[in-house]
C-alpha cells in the first residue's frame with residue numbers, strides 16, 4: 001500500500017513538472033511560436049533588404065507605429081545597403097537569414113560559421129546591431145545547425161503562420177490567411193524581398209489596423225520569446 005502511494009505521488013510530480021515545461025522548451029533552441037501568450041504577436045520579414053520593397057513595408061509599419069523583425073540575407077545587406085540602413089535607423093530587430101540564402105542541410109561548422117558571421121559583419125559594417133536569432137532558409141535545419149546554435153548561443157526561429165506572400169498571393173488572400181489563424185504568441189512569416197510583384201505592404205495595411213482593433217500587440221521576436 002505504501003509502495004502504491006509512493007508510485008502515485010511520484011507519477012503526480014512528473015505530470016505536474018511536464019505541465020510546467022513550455023512546449024517550445026522541449027524542442028532545443030527551435031521556436032515557431034510562443035505558447036501561452038495572450039495577445040502578443042511577431043511580424044517577421046525574410047530575404048531582404050530589397051532596394052524598394054523594404055521601404056514600402058517600413059512605411060506601413062511606421063504608419064501604425066508597430067515593430068517587426070527583419071531576417072536579412074547577407075548578400076542583400078551588402079548590395080542594398082540603403083534598405084538595410086532604413087531597418088537600422090528605425091530600430092527594428094535584425095535576425096540572420098544566412099549570407100547566400102543557403103539551405104542549411106549537411107553543412108559543416110565552418111560553413112555555418114561563414115554564413116552566419118559574414119552576415120553579421122555586413123550588418124555591423126552599416127552600424128546595425130545583431131541579435132542571436134537565425135532563421136534558416138526555407139525553415140530547413142538539422143543536427144549540425146542545432147549543435148552550432150547551442151554552442152554559440154543562437155536561437156533558431158521558424159514561424160507558425162506562412163502568409164504565402166512569396167507565391168504572389170493577393171493582398172486579400174494574405175490578409176485572410178493571417179486573420180483566419182491569428183492568436184497570441186504567433187510568429188508570422190512575410191517577405192520584404194520578393195522577385196516580381198509583391199502585395200505584402202498592401203496586405204499589411206489591411207492586417208495591422210484590424211489586429212490592433214482586436215487588441216493585439218506587435219513585438220519583436222526576442223520580446224515574444226522572452
Ligand SMILES: [Zn+2]
Pocket residue numbers: 046047097101137138
Ligand atoms: Zn528566405
